[in-house]
Amino acid sequence: MAEKIIIGLIGESGSGKDTVADYFQEKYGAKLMRFADPLKEILHIFFDKISREDQQWLALGLRERFGHDIFPKALKRRIDNETGIVVVNGIRFWEDYEFIKSFDCGHTLYVTADQKLRWERSTKRKEKTDDGASFEKFKEMEMSETEVLVPEIGVKADFIIRNEKDLDYLLSEADRIMNEIRK
Numbered sequence: 001m002a003e004k005i006i007i008g009l010i011g012e013s014g015s016g017k018d019t020v021a022d023y024f025q026e027k028y029g030a031k032l033m034r035f036a037d038p039l040k041e042i043l044h045i046f047f048d049k050i051s052r053e054d055q056q057w058l059a060l061g062l063r064e065r066f067g068h069d070i071f072p073k074a075l076k077r078r079i080d081n082e083t084g085i086v087v088v089n090g091i092r093f094w095e096d097y098e099f100i101k102s103f104d105c106g107h108t109l110y111v112t113a114d115q116k117l118r119w120e121r122s123t124k125r126k127e128k129t130d131d132g133a134s135f136e137k138f139k140e141m142e143m144s145e146t147e148v149l150v151p152e153i154g155v156k157a158d159f160i161i162r163n164e165k166d167l168d169y170l171l172s173e174a175d176r177i178m179n180e181i182r183k
Contacts, residue, residue: 006100010153010157011154013122014122015163016161035072039058043058053130056145068095091150097156111163
């Protein structure tokens, strides 16, 4: 069986964590998973386009009803059946962080940037229905229960990328970190 590496990504909206995840998939053949995958699957049954607010509401409701470890439980089987590099994107709660760290091969990477820069990036991507929100609304969404712990968890990460330069810088930092993890 091939060696398994689990990398949990932490980062605020617009920080660049999706870019890092996609890069790890493209360059290193990583399998991508998200803590939010079950949420998106549920919401896409009902809607073509989903919002961050809808995901936040559903996440909190499921955590309240089924326990705070509902999302790690949902991903455990998927991860257990994989080999190689697995990137799990979207650590939002301490239970998610502890889940990644519970694997001997588990590492955490925090991708972050200045709030205004992240807002500017998110308004351009139009990935979710509320990506065009005003800066005030963006700041308000970052105070949601699903977002507020991200910086606190991030500082505990094994690796941190402050993504405030260009794409080449972000990807070179991702390579540096991957090389360190693979040692």
